[in-house]
Amino acid sequence: MKKLLVLGNNWPEPTTTAAGSRILQLLKIFQNDGYEVHFASAASKTAYSIDFNQLLIKEQSIVLNNPSFDLYIKDLQPELVMYDRFMIEEQYSWRIRENSPETKHILDTEDLHFLRKAREEAVKKKKDVNLFNETAMREIAAIYRCDLTLIISKVECEILQTSFQIDSDKLFYLPFLVNEAEIATIMEYALPFKARAHFVMIGNSLHQPNYDAILFMKKEIWPQIRNNDPNVELHIYGAYQTQKILQLNDKKSGFLIKGHASDAIETIRKYRLLLAPIRYGAGLKGKIFDAMKAATPVAMTTIAAEGMFENTATYGFVDDDPVNYAQKCLQLYNSESEWQSVSLENSHILKSNYLGSAFAKALLTKTSQLISYKSPEINRNNFSSKMLNYHSNKATKFMSKWIEERNASQR
Structure with a gap:
């Protein structure tokens, strides 16, 4: 052997x-x-x-x-x-x-x-x-x-x-x-727009690009989203969340640190939008791959989206400007027709690329x-x-x- x-x-x-x-x-x-x-x-x-x-x-x-x-x-x-x-x-x-x-x-x-x-x-x-x-x-x-x-x-x-x-x-x-059976299961159990709520971020907190993305979201993007819609929340998951991340938890602004998610896909599928404001890094982003498997559209920066979508539509949107990023998050979050159109693209993207x-x-x-x-x-x-x-x-x-x-x- x-x-x-x-x-x-x-x-x-x-x-x-x-x-x-x-x-x-x-x-x-x-x-x-x-x-x-x-x-x-x-x-x-x-x-x-x-x-x-x-x-x-x-x-x-x-x-x-x-x-x-x-x-x-x-x-x-x-x-x-x-x-x-x-x-x-x-x-x-x-x-x-x-x-x-x-x-x-x-x-x-x-x-x-x-x-x-x-x-x-x-x-x-x-x-x-x-x-x-x-x-x-x-x-x-x-x-x-x-x-x-x-x-x-x-x-x-x-x-x-x-x-x-x-x-x-x-x-x-x-x-x-991913295999064909997984894709079939993804489509069968995807939650609809109205069964979901709030925004989510996820990633190992020891990975420096993830920590930087959380800080960037906290300082530059989330205040704009929250000011436009005071009822939405951002839930942040990740293993090894240290004190410097835990201290960012802020119930008043809806910026909530949630700890480790034992099943990333099952966690992401409950939310309406995954946020990935990654400013530096390399390789493919597992969180975006998991979001597609959860039928959850993604708000991305150029670095986050890099290499993920070969010859297919982007699964959500890409924007590096904090102001534009926040506005597009709110638009996709609140538009059921636009959200549904993006969410259903996951099967085609997964079959075409993965x-x-x-x-x-x-x-x-x-x-x-x-x-x-x-x-x-x-x-x-x-x-x-x-x-x-x-x-x-x-x-x-x-x-x-x-x-x-x-x-x-x-x-």
């Missing part, structure tokens, strides 16, 4: 992050194709971490900068290893190349971290976006080192190819996924081709990749060895 090892930055939390849901989709694709799936992480589990035993996925706690991982990978010998973000590739890829040389390496970026960082800096310092930062050097190097990189947004595929000259053969576009069967088949075909290439001259016929593997393996290896020896001496 073929084996896939996924090395996680954290143990997946599908009820708190879009990344957690996406990694589970990936695991199921390979599991359904007959792979024996293993998941390993050096992180500590939380109350939200998924129980892999229920999914028949073998989990393993590992230790960073420790030779015990060498023994683990030498025994496992997986056909494929998938790194959950570039930092994990930096930490473990050299050990896998030494102890399981036939293993093929896949990087799942989740989103491009250097792009998110560049946009955050541009917003906070009010300057142009500079993609060529230190994080980009690390993340692009990891992409070159790996045999294949999964990219969640077509916009990010284009950035990698045009700004960094990454060969398209090294990239695989894989968005969020239907999972075709993406899964293409991914499995691509990875099968990788596995079949046994000669390094065939699947790594790229001097840049070879050079980066040579130098980075030396650098990360000896840094890890130094930490390993230091830890041993302190015992």
Whole structure:
């Protein structure tokens, strides 16, 4: 039986992050194709971490900068290893190349971290976006080192190819996924306009773009909405809501902090409009994907909508100006005919952009081709990749060895 090892930055939390849901989709694709799936992480589990035993996925706690991982990978010998973000590739890829040389390496970026960082800096310092930062050097190097990189947004595929000259053969576009049965259920159980009330925001509160969006809403947008309609409320959900978010709760203005939502879609479907005033970030936005599955139109900024709607209508509206954004929120919130027209577009958008069967088949075909290439001259016929593997393996290896020896001496 073929084996896939996924090395996680954290143990997946599908009820708190879009990344957690996406990694589970990936695991199921390979599991359904007959792979024996293993998941390993050096992180500590939380109350939200998924129980892999229920999914028949073998989990393993590992230790960073420790030779015990060498023994683990030498025994496992997986056909494929998938790194959950570039930092994990930096930490473990050299050990896998030494102890399981036939293993093929896949990087799942989740989103491009250097792009998110560049946009955050541009917003906070009010300057142009500079993609060529230190994080980009690390993340692009990891992409070159790996045999294949999964990219969640077509916009990010284009950035990698045009700004960094990454060969398209090294990239695989894989968005969020949905199946036909899910879409049928969505349409059957969608709540009508009059059964819904109020506005909603949702997102992991530790994710800086989400926190920034809450502050932006509180200061720039919500006062305008509330002044025009004093009966509406905004309910804000998210895991890990810290004191700096809890203190924003204001019953008088209808700005209400609600805590963790155990089922995001079931929560969103009760509201008339999801607000996503995101000013910086990268990748696709899980909250917007969930809103479409809840048949709840979305008020978006350009960053929020980026990459979400390929060749289809926008599911709601896009506007970056706080005044216009507030006015359009009220218009869509109060117009039943306009709201209904937008809400019903979800089925077409999901089928056009996110239907999972075709993406899964293409991914499995691509990875099968990788596995079949046994000669390094065939699947790594790229001097840049070879050079980066040579130098980075030396650098990360000896840094890890130094930490390993230091830890041993302190015992």
